[in-house]
Amino acid sequence: MLYKEFKESIKSLGFNTMEDFIKYAGVTSDEVLDWEDKNQVPYIVSLVLHLLKGEKELPSTSSLDNVVEECLPLATLLDEASSFPHKLEEMFLLQKKLNDSTNGKNWELGINKFGKEINWLRCIHMEVAELIESTPWKHWKNINSEPDMNNIHVELVDIWHFLMSYILQETNVPKAVSLVNTHCIYEAVTEVDVKFMMTEAEKLSYIALAIDTGNMPSFSGVERFIDQFFRCCKISGLSFMWLQKLYIGKNCLNQFRQDHGYKEGTYIKQWNGKEDNVVMVDILEKMDDVSFDDLYSKLEDAYNSCK
Incomplete structure (x- = not known):
């Protein structure tokens, strides 16, 4: 004026x-x-x-309009963040239920119901390798190919399964939620630097190996893990909301695999030329609200059609 x-x-x-x-x-x-x-x-x-x-x-003022425009994504994120504790609790409870079902009630002691040793740290290490395999990291092969970002996100969700299991091995659900909650508030990047993403993902392996070899205390390792994991989500363009949606999908798929002979070796992983992970994501993208039971039913239909 x-x-x-x-x-x-x-x-x-x-x-x-x-x-x-x-x-x-x-x-x-x-x-x-x-x-x-x-x-x-x-x-x-x-x-x-x-x-x-x-x-x-x-x-009106253009400077104020610019401020408002810049603040809108943050306001949306903070609004979403109010639901994060509930979503985290849901995920940790689902993970505990899945582990109870597949490994037996006392899996937290490091042995499953078949007497097999459980090593969540090694699981994380191996999943990081699978994430890197989804990028064109090889200097001798397909050097100009594009990274498979959809599969990278799925691999991060797999890491999240094992990281949650490791956290639950060290503590209980309420404490786990409180440890993780503040790390979920971030804005995922839209332009992914693949080389940087790989470097940061490898740090998850370093943390796992440092704890497993006794070079890092377990509990401080948990905090490092959580911080580094969500850093990887952010720089790979994976928002917490999509992480949660994919987690429900992958958790459901893991239960589906167990119910259909995964442990016994009779499960079919390729469904009409597509890996089951890909089919699951395709179904998720068409669902506004993800219900475990509804998704399980849709997976059943898709699996039966490939037999």
């Missing part, structure tokens, strides 16, 4: 003199002199005047 418009506005509101307005608004005469000198009244003062006049159209 220009200073001339400002003077006209305060008169229309019933202020006889500038001193009357100064007394009412609580500003100083020096401030008003500065406005006159610059011939520009602060936006907040213009806004107050328009509100007092009851005008529907408020003054």
